[in-house]
Structure formats: structure tokens, C-alpha cells
Amino acid sequence: MTRPVTDFNAMVAGQGGDGSLTVITLLxxxxxxxxxxxxTSRNVGSQVKGGHTAGLLRGTxxxxxxxxxxxxxxxAFDAEAIEKGGSRVAQDGFVVYDSSxxxxxxxxxxxxxxxxxxxxxxxxxxxxxxxxxxxxxxxGVISRILTIDDADTAAVIKARFAAKPxxxxxxxxxMIEGFAYADEHDMAEGAxxxxxxxxKADDRILIxxxxxxxxxxxxxxxxxxAGYPITPATEILDFMTRHIEAYGGVAVQAEDELAAVNMALxxxxxxxxxxxxxxxxxxxxxxxxxxxxxxxxxxLVVVDAQRAxxxxxxxxxxxxxDIAMLIHGGNGDFPRIVLAAGNATDAFELAVIATNLSxxxxxxxxxxxxxTVSQDSSTVPPFDLTTIEIDxxxxxxxxxxxxxxxxxRYSITDDGVSPWAMPGxxxxxxxxxxxEHDEWGKVSTEPRNRVDMMDKRxxxxxxxxxxxxxxxxxxxxxxxxxILGVGMQSGVxxxxxxxxxxxxxxxxxxxxxxxxxxxxxxxxxxxxKERVYVVEHNHSGQLAQILESVGHSTDTMRSILKxxxxxxxxxxxADRIRTxxxx
Amino acid sequence: xxxTYRPAEPIWCAGCGHFGVEGALLLALxxxxxxxEETLVLAGIGCSGTIQNNLGTYGYxxxxxxVLPTATGxxxxxxxLTVIAAGGDGDGYAIGMxxxxxxxxxNPSFTYIVMNxxxxxxxxxxxxxxxxxxxxxxxxxxxxxxxETTFVARGFTRAPEQLRDLTVRAxxxxxxxxxxxxxxxxxxxxxxxxxxxxxxxxYVDLDTDGEHDPTNRSQAFSRVTELHAxxxxxxxxxxxxxxxxxxxxxxxxxxDIGPDSHIASYEDILDRYKVERHxx
Ligand SMILES: Cc1ncc(C[n+]2csc(CCOP(=O)(O)OP(=O)(O)O)c2C)c(N)n1
Ligand code: SF4
Ligand SMILES: [Mg+2]
Numbered sequence: 035m036t037r038p039v040t041d042f043n044a045m046v047a048g049q050g051g052d053g054s055l056t057v058i059t060l061l062x063x064x065x066x067x068x069x070x071x072x073x074t075s076r077n078v079g080s081q082v083k084g085g086h087t088a089g090l091l092r093g094t095x096x097x098x099x100x101x102x103x104x105x106x107x108x109x110a111f112d113a114e115a116i117e118k119g120g121s122r123v124a125q126d127g128f129v130v131y132d133s134s135x136x137x138x139x140x141x142x143x144x145x146x147x148x149x150x151x152x153x154x155x156x157x158x159x160x161x162x163x164x165x166x167x168x169x170x171x172x173x174g175v176i177s178r179i180l181t182i183d184d185a186d187t188a189a190v191i192k193a194r195f196a197a198k199p200x201x202x203x204x205x206x207x208x209m210i211e212g213f214a215y216a217d218e219h220d221m222a223e224g225a226x227x228x229x230x231x232x233x234k235a236d237d238r239i240l241i242x243x244x245x246x247x248x249x250x251x252x253x254x255x256x257x258x259x260a261g262y263p264i265t266p267a268t269e270i271l272d273f274m275t276r277h278i279e280a281y282g283g284v285a286v287q288a289e290d291e292l293a294a295v296n297m298a299l300x301x302x303x304x305x306x307x308x309x310x311x312x313x314x315x316x317x318x319x320x321x322x323x324x325x326x327x328x329x330x331x332x333x334l335v336v337v338d339a340q341r342a343x344x345x346x347x348x349x350x351x352x353x354x355x356d357i358a359m360l361i362h363g364g365n366g367d368f369p370r371i372v373l374a375a376g377n378a379t380d381a382f383e384l385a386v387i388a389t390n391l392s393x394x395x396x397x398x399x400x401x402x403x404x405x406t407v408s409q410d411s412s413t414v415p416p417f418d419l420t421t422i423e424i425d426x427x428x429x430x431x432x433x434x435x436x437x438x439x440x441x442x443r444y445s446i447t448d449d450g451v452s453p454w455a456m457p458g459x460x461x462x463x464x465x466x467x468x469x470e471h472d473e474w475g476k477v478s479t480e481p482r483n484r485v486d487m488m489d490k491r492x493x494x495x496x497x498x499x500x501x502x503x504x505x506x507x508x509x510x511x512x513x514x515x516x517i518l519g520v521g522m523q524s525g526v527x528x529x530x531x532x533x534x535x536x537x538x539x540x541x542x543x544x545x546x547x548x549x550x551x552x553x554x555x556x557x558x559x560x561x562x563k564e565r566v567y568v569v570e571h572n573h574s575g576q577l578a579q580i581l582e583s584v585g586h587s588t589d590t591m592r593s594i595l596k597x598x599x600x601x602x603x604x605x606x607x608a609d610r611i612r613t614x615x616x617x
Numbered sequence: 618x619x620x621t622y623r624p625a626e627p628i629w630c631a632g633c634g635h636f637g638v639e640g641a642l643l644l645a646l647x648x649x650x651x652x653x654e655e656t657l658v659l660a661g662i663g664c665s666g667t668i669q670n671n672l673g674t675y676g677y678x679x680x681x682x683x684v685l686p687t688a689t690g691x692x693x694x695x696x697x698l699t700v701i702a703a704g705g706d707g708d709g710y711a712i713g714m715x716x717x718x719x720x721x722x723x724n725p726s727f728t729y730i731v732m733n734x735x736x737x738x739x740x741x742x743x744x745x746x747x748x749x750x751x752x753x754x755x756x757x758x759x760x761x762x763x764x765e766t767t768f769v770a771r772g773f774t775r776a777p778e779q780l781r782d783l784t785v786r787a788x789x790x791x792x793x794x795x796x797x798x799x800x801x802x803x804x805x806x807x808x809x810x811x812x813x814x815x816x817x818x819x820y821v822d823l824d825t826d827g828e829h830d831p832t833n834r835s836q837a838f839s840r841v842t843e844l845h846a847x848x849x850x851x852x853x854x855x856x857x858x859x860x861x862x863x864x865x866x867x868x869x870x871x872x873d874i875g876p877d878s879h880i881a882s883y884e885d886i887l888d889r890y891k892v893e894r895h896x897x
Binding site for chain 2: 063066067069072193235237238239240241245249252253255257258260277279280281282283284286288289290292293294296297298299300301302303304305306307308322323326330413416417419420422423424435436437438439440441442443456457458459460461462463464465466467468469474475476477
């Protein structure tokens with residue numbers, strides 16, 4: 035009667051302090067040991083403690099970046115969890131419900147769902163004197179549902195609490211109580227209702243986009259970081275604070291975002307690769323400085339981990355509504371590059387590329403993430419650290435400066451990039467300013483000079499067009515119908531395309547990784563299709579507007595928009611496309 | 618030998634106090650024989666925010682109000698540089714005031730010279746937070762009230778020798794790694810707020826006052842508040858303490874970023890994310 039599973043979705047939900055996330059971690063470890071690819075996500079309110087929290091976990095045979103459509107196993111620590119999440123449980127799914135606080139509320143689960151009601155919390159307090167142990171109790175029960183060997187479950191618990199030995203025994207005890215409960219309910223070891231498939235296991239890491247990006251920046255030689263805490267960008271500040279010092283660098287928690295970005299500018303001015311990372315209101319505050327980096331020609335990298343706006347919006351929810359600001363924000367016209375990562379691997383690779391590009395164009399480069407890409411974790415192949423290259427662009431060493439004869443900080447060149455000497459270098463003295471200036475850096479409003487300088491700066495991005503990261507293609511390239519999206523849409527678009535293909539609807543997919551300047555690849559893709567679905571998490575179709583602004587007709591582009599803070603699932607997105615195709 | 622920019626001629630109105638600040642700074646740099654290539658002068662936005670163009674050092678024109686964080690970043694990235702931040706009272710005490718308190722608190726080893734003229738010169742005469750008769754703020758008192766401050770002084774362009782001396786002391790303090798050297802200069806704007814006569818009548822020189830002990834913070838605080846009550850404005854070295862230079866500052870500008878030398882340790886970080894497999 036055991037049903038094999040190849041795509042397993044679990045959810046654990048309860049009040050903030052319940053430890054939902056611990057169960058997800060442990061369950062993830064169990065799946066990973068069997069070779070499953072993982073994706074994990076959290077659904078939290080903005081409050082620090084308490085408030086409803088859900089941890090989500092997906093284990094798959096092939097890598098997936100996103101949750102599936104329905105939940106196979108749902109551990110609900112209270113009635114609210116059932117009320118909020120019950121409808122997501124699959125027809126043949128399992129609900130393990132903590133009945134300590136009352137009976138299972140009616141009317142939230144479909145008929146086929148198997149429910150196990152156990153007063154975990156009460157039993158944990160009674161037998162182990164701490165409610166928190168209910169998590170391992172629950173894990174014991176689930177591992178039996180999934181036909182996982184008891185010894186495996188014990189091993190992940192031991193590993194998890196290795197640093198706190200006093201917690202190992204009570205957690206194991208709780209797990210054994212979970213086994214005992216399973217024994218009484220017809221789920222003996224090796225004979226659960228679900229059996230996980232065996233997957234070929236290769237080396238993998240489980241990492242969030244934020245950590246992957248932060249590691250990429252470190253490896254790319256970033257040695258100065260300034261930030262101000264803000265969800266969902268804070269983990270980059272945390273990572274840098276933990277690691278940068280060991281490499282001779284400095285990470286600062288500034289007094290606000292204005293300070294953070296200007297500190298990064300000051301550090302960049304001295305030739306140190308400098309970074310700041312922020313979100314929402316913080317990226318608004320930084321616009322003046324990004325414009326300044328454009329005018330004064332300072333290499334600056336800014337991560338925007340987007341969250342739902344406007345204003346303080348929904349800090350813990352995902353959105354892609356800063357696209358227009360990143361591309362057009364900041365006063366005046368100045369060149370900039372905007373890269374967008376769709377998963378952790380992208381985040382790592384693009385962090386390296388963004389850092390080098392900022393040096394090459396001596397100007398601002400954004401790495402755009404969104405809460406989903408930033409904070410969800412997935413298993414990906416370990417990053418290749420052996421092929422990283424550091425590109426110094428047109429930076430001068432002392433010898434090169436000495437033979438140049440005459441040094442002008444803003445000398446006008448064919449590709450717009452001026453050779454660059456750092457403070458501290460003899461004979462390289464310069465004036466750096468955001469005011470319009472002549473080649474020497476002296477403030478100037480002379481019309482001819484103004485035009486030359488504007489054109490010079492604009493040429494810098496043209497010169498790197500061929501080196502901007504290309505996008506990821508998927509689906510059937512020959513199809514006349516395309517689907518296009520960035521960031522959090524990347525994983526779900528792929529699954530949707532596979533799903534529709536199995537119904538005979540073929541789509542060509544593109545996930546651009548450079549969104550500004552709009553690369554030739556994107557232009558050609560859109561131009562070659564009769565219809566392109568542009569999938570975005572925002573209200574106004576910002577990405578489609580950008581494509582329109584570079585000449586694409588709105589007749590062929592169809593926006594698929596969502597702005598409720600929740601990522602698309604494959605079926606949901608497929609339905610939107612089916613509706614589009616029917617109309 | 619490579620040539621670079623020629624220092625600009627000041628753009629200030631004849632009689633502007635900012636000339637005095639520039640003169641004192643140039644003398645102090647030469648008194649201390651600080652090479653120009655090792656000097657980075659960052660200025661705010663305002664008439665005052667053009668001083669960096671006239672010196673022949675590395676110069677940077679920060680955003681309005683942001684000269685302190687920019688200087689902080691530059692100094693942290695390369696603490697070998699002699700970093701000097703300069704700007705107006707609007708720049709430092711209005712739009713940029715939030716940063717001043719944090720600079721006092723963090724005590725980074727660079728010099729900050731505020732050219733206080735009680736007015737927004739560049740935008741033609743609006744009140745600044747220090748304008749006489751507008752419930753003005755006193756940044757010296759503010760500095761004294763942040764317990765981390767190590768150097769708080771005020772000069773007056775009418776007392777050029779003292780101003781040169783205070784500038785020298787400020788630069789020495791910062792260069793020795795004692796921390797943030799804060800020097801406010803009464804620097805009248807002859808065009809929009811001519812305060813020469815006013816300050817001539819109001820100033821009291823604490824450097825020549827045998828009673829004043831600049832190492833005693835609370836005495837300095839009381840003295841400054843008492844003088845305010847009398848309608849007087851103190852100049853001189855108001856407060857000074859020597860902090861032990863911060864042990865072994867990081868110097869990111871000298872960090873080795875070549876990936877090859879770090880691959881093993883980058884791999885160690887990556888390893889922390891490795892997924893444990895069952896049947897390896
Ligand atoms: C964000 C921003 N707001 C306003 C201005 C306009 N602005 C330029 S200088 C200045 C005030 C300068 O006064 P102060 O700092 O006292 O310098 P002073 O000219 O008196 O030396 C203002 C408001 C600006 N450049 N940037
Ligand atoms: S307007 Fe005032 S501050 Fe500006 S240069 Fe003239 S006198 Fe100096
Ligand atoms: Mg002023």
C-alpha cells in the first residue's frame with residue numbers, strides 16, 4: 035500500500051515560537067540524505083516573536099526553485115494553521131495535528147486527507163517538561179509516514195543538537211514517543227503509507243540567495259561593506275560582518291541608508307571594492323547616491339533585495355516593484371547596469387560579475403533580488419571557485435601612472451572609461467565630483483563640455499554590452515509563444531512550461547539576467563514571438579513597460595501580474611497562461 | 618613625472634571667511650609636511666564645499682550633508698590617508714546633523730572642519746541652524762555631550778595664527794590615531810550674514826584663559842554653557858583627550874583580493890552549506 039513519491043511538499047505551521055522552522059530543517063536533512071534536491075521557504079509575519087509562521091519544504095528528483103502546488107504532509111501546531119493552510123493539502127495528503135489546544139477545526143481539508151490528531155504539546159510537557167520537544171515528537175511521526183529508517187531520523191537529530199549535548203536525549207526521547215504513536219497507528223518501521231524515491235546524489239549545497247550573493251561578493255574581492263538592517267537584505271550584512279574581517283576587509287552597520295551608501299562611495303573612491311545592500315524604503319533613500327556614483331564615476335555595487343511596497347509595504351513578502359526605480363531612479367541621466375538573479379547560483383555568479391562590471395564602467399551596478407530569491411533556500415551544485423577572475427578595468431598602477439605624462443581623472447576616451455588613479459598615488463591627484471565637470475574634475479557648465487561628458491559616460495555601458503550576463507532559456511525555442519520573467523519567476527516559469535508542454539502547449543522561455551541595458555538577446559526573443567507572457571510580481575507590469583520603452587509592441591506582450599506577496603505555483607501560473615491562450 | 622590638475626582659484630566673495638580656513642589648512646599641511654598625494658580632502662555642498670578644489674590634494678565633492686559618512690568610508694578603506702572632511706554649517710548641522718553625532722560616537726581618526734557662517738551662502742542667504750537669533754545650535758556642546766569625543770575645538774578666521782595652530786593640532790590628533798578631530802571655524806559670510814562685528818564682540822579665547830583645562834570635559838561643558846548665558850562664544854581648544862590608537866586597524870586598500878590565495882578558505886565557507894549525504 036506504500037505510495038512512492040518523487041516530488042514531496044511539506045508544510046509546518048504554528049505560532050512563531052513553535053519551532054516550525056526546526057522541523058523543516060530536520061526534515062530537509064532527512065530528504066537530503068536520500069539525495070533529494072531541496073527547496074525551502076518561510077512564510078512569516080513581520081513581528082519578531084509570535085504571529086503565525088509556516089515553514090515549507092519541497093524535495094524533488096530534479097532541481098526546482100519554488101514550491102509545488104499542493105502539500106503532501108502538513109504538520110499543524112494549532113487550529114489557526116489548519117484554517118490558514120488546510121486548503122493547500124493534497125487530496126491524498128496527511129495532516130498531523132497538535133490537538134493540545136482543541137479539536138481539529140472543521141471544513142478546511144478535503145475528504146481524502148488522512149488526519150492524525152495528537153496532543154504533541156501536552157505530551158511533551160507531561161513527559162519531557164518542555165513544549166519545544168514536540169517538534170521531535172512530530173518528526174518521529176512524519177518519518178514513519180515517509181517510511182524513513184528510525185536510525186536515520188535519530189542521526190539527524192543527533193547532528194542537529196551536537197552543539198548542545200543536553201538537548202540530544204530529550205529530543206531522541208520525544209522522537210521515540212513519535213515512533214510509538216506510529217506503531218499504534220499501523221505505521222511500523224519500514225511500512226509507512228509513503229515511500230520516498232531514491233535519487234542519485236551528487237555534491238550539493240543548501241543556500242539562500244542572500245548568502246550566495248554575499249559569498250560571491252567576497253570572492254570577487256569586495257572588502258568594504260556598509261549596510262543598515264532591513265528585511266529581506268539583512269543576511270548580507272550579517273554574512274559580511276561574520277566573514278569580511280578575516281580577509282582584511284571592513285563591514286559597518288551604518289546609522290542609516292544614506293550613511294551606508296555614502297560610506298560605500300567613500301571606500302570605493304580609494305579603490306576598495308565596495309558594496310551596500312538594502313530593500314524597499316532603503317533603496318529609495320539611496321537614489322541620490324546612486325546618481326552621484328553615475329556622475330562622479332565611482333564603482334558602486336548595490337543589492338536591492340526587493341520586498342512588497344509601496345512605502346514600508348509588507349516587509350516579509352516578495353515583490354518585483356522596484357524594477358522601474360532601479361532602471362530610471364536617481365536624478366538625471368546616467369549609465370547603470372541592473373542584473374537580476376533567479377536562484378542562488380545566479381546570485382553567486384552575478385555578484386562576481388556585478389563587482390567586476392562596476393570596476394569596468396566605474397559606475398553603479400545593481401544586483402536585483404527579491405524576498406523569495408533572497409531568503410528561500412535551495413540545493414544547488416557547489417559554486418566553482420577556481421574560475422573566478424578579478425577584472426580591474428582601467429585602474430592604473432603606479433608605473434602606468436608615471437608614464438602617462440598627464441593625468442586627467444575624467445579624460446575622454448573612445449569607450450568612455452577614464453584611466454583611474456587612487457588617493458595615495460603620487461602624481462595622480464584628482465578632483466572627483468558629482469557636479470558636471472571637465473576632464474580635470476573642475477566644475478563646469480560649459481555647454482560643449484557638458485555634452486561631451488554626458489556622451490562619454492553613456493559610452494561606458496555600450497562598451498560592456500557584449501559582456502553582460504546572458505539569460506537562461508528553457509522550453510521549446512521554436513514556439514511562437516514565449517514566456518519571460520526574472521527573479522522569483524524563474525523556477526516556477528520552468529515548471530509551468532513543462533506542465534503545459536505535457537498538455538501540448540509549447541512555450542519558449544527566457545529568464546533574462548541582465549535587465550538594463552536591455553540586452554540584444556531579450557530584444558530578439560520578444561521580437562521573434564507572436565505573443566510573449568511577461569510574468570511579474572507587481573501591479574503595473576514594470577518589466578513589460580521597460581520592454582515597451584525599448585520598442586516592443588504591447589500587442590504582443592501580455593502581462594501576467596500578481597501582487598499579493600505570495601509566489602506563483604506552477605498550476606496557478608499555467609492556468610493564467612491557459613486563460614491567456616483561450617482569450 | 619606625470620602632471621595633474623592645477624589647483625583652482627577660490628570662487629569666494631572678497632572678504633569671505635572661508636579664505637581664512639583654506640589658508641590655515643594649507644599652512645597646517647605644510648607645517649606637518651603631509652604629502653599632497655596622501656591627503657584626501659572631502660567637502661560638502663555649499664560655498665564652503667569648494668575648498669578641496671584649491672589645495673592640490675586628492676579632492677572629493679560629497680553629496681550635500683554626506684561628507685561625514687563618505688569620509689568615514691574612505692578612512693576605513695584606507696587609514697593610511699590623511700582624511701580631512703570640510704563643509705558648511707548647513708551641510709553639517711542641518712541636512713547632515715544625524716551623521717555628526719555618529720561620527721562623535723565612533724571616533725574615526727580624521728579631521729572635520731566646519732565653516733560656520735550662520736547662513737546658507739551658496740543658496741543665497743537662508744537661515745542655517747546656527748543663525749544668530751534663531752535659537753541656534755552649538756555643535757561644540759553637542760560634541761562635549763557625546764562621551765566618546767576626543768577633540769573639540771573652535772577657531773575664528775579673525776584669529777589666523779590660532780586657527781593655524783588649531784588646524785595643526787586637529788590634524789596631529791587624527792593622524793596619531795586618537796580619533797575624530799572636530800574643528801568648527803567661525804567663518805563669516807560677508808554677503809548674506811556679516812557676523813565679523815558680532816563675533817568680534819562675542820568671542821572669548823579659552824586658549825589664553827589660564828583657568829580652562831581642555832582635558833576636563835565637564836569643566837569645559839560648564840564653561841561653554843556659562844559663556845552662552847552671557848551671550849559670549851568660546852574659541853580655542855575646548856576639549857581634548859588622547860585615546861590609545863586603535864590597535865591594528867584593518868586596511869582594506871591593502872587587502873589581497875586575488876582569489877587564488879584565498880580559495881581554500883572560501884571553500885571552507887562554502888563547506889558550511891554542504892548538504893550531508895547518506896551513502897557517500
Ligand atoms: C539634497 C540637497 N538639497 C539642497 C541642496 C541645495 N544646497 C546647496 S548648498 C546648500 C546650503 C549650503 O549652506 P552651507 O552648508 O552652510 O554652506 P555655505 O554655502 O554657507 O558655505 C543647499 C541647501 C543640495 N545641493 N542638495
Ligand atoms: S556667499 Fe558668503 S559664504 Fe559664499 S562665498 Fe560669498 S561670502 Fe562666502
Ligand atoms: Mg553656511
